[in-house]
Amino acid sequence: MQKIYMGDTGLKVSPAVYGFYRWEEVKDARATLKKIVSLCLELGINTFDHADSYGSYQCEALFGDLMAEKAFKREDVVIFTKCGLRVPNQQIPEIRTRHYNTSASHITKSVDASLKKLRTDYIDIFLLDRIDPISNLEETALTLEKLADSGKIKNIGIANFSVFQHQLLSSYLRKPIVTNHFEFNLLKTQALDNGQLDYIKQKYMQALASAPLAEGQIATGTGIQASQVREKLEELSSKYNADIEALAVAWLVKLGAIPLIGTTNEQRIRNIANSFTIDLDHQDWYELYNVSAVFQSVKS
Secondary structure, eight states, X not given: OOXXXXXXXXXXXXXXXXXXXXXXXXSSHHHHHHHHHHHHHHHTOOEEEOOTTHHHHTHHHHHHHHHHTTSSOGGGOEEEEEEXXXXXXXXXXXXXXXXXXXXXXXXXXXXXXXHHHHTOSOBSEEEEESOOTTSOHHHHHHHHHHHHHHTSBSOEEEESOOHHHHHHHHHHOSSOEEEEEEEOBTTBOGGGTSSHHHHHHHTTOEEEEESTTGGGHHHHOOSHHHHHHHHHHHHHHHHHTOOHHHHHHHHHHTTTOEEEEOOOOHHHHHHHHHGGGOOOOHXXXXXXXXXXXXXXXXXX
């Protein structure tokens, strides 16, 4: 799998990224993580997306332990992590309610904790997960720049920001934001209409598309929209000699988005990897979009 540049940063990433954002209920997380990371590396996916809270606040440490076991070298992987979302957990009793915290002090503590858990001295891209409206954004931006100047983080990213929030944070920063991570798939195409993708292209960035298979709904969903999209994918499947999930991700790749894999289903991971061998015909792309857009326009 050929690596691609993340915007104009000079950082190269795999064209698909594996993320641990759906690991709350994963059983035997240590063994599963080892198996999934090994599969990803075998497929050429060397870029991994973390957050301090993923997997009940455990995934960073499990990944760091695996690297310490010399399953792979630090220089052979690209690591993203993030903070902002705070989720109640038995191990952290001070978190009473789900909330966001992007204060300067929390970001600093979170980065230091992530570096320790991941057993590394730098993070390739550090992302803020949503914007906290009651934190001092000027102090937030200054803290991000200080962390970048120190070498602890190499690049700044964001997750689940609207265009206006993206612009607001950018106005306080001297350093560029290199990516925005948000949900985007054939069943949820709002980023094409709300300006998120347009703004990303304007800033020479790459979008990270989370839930590229709509959490399995593209293959198994029983709703009318999922059923109609799946019917069109099945119609195209023989033309491209490809699995419908690979076609669904190829639809995203055609837009320049980087699929952010969240499943632990090995076949689904392989399907996503196979999407890069598919070049959807111009009108086939629109046929899929039109089928989905009909239902989304009704919802809105």
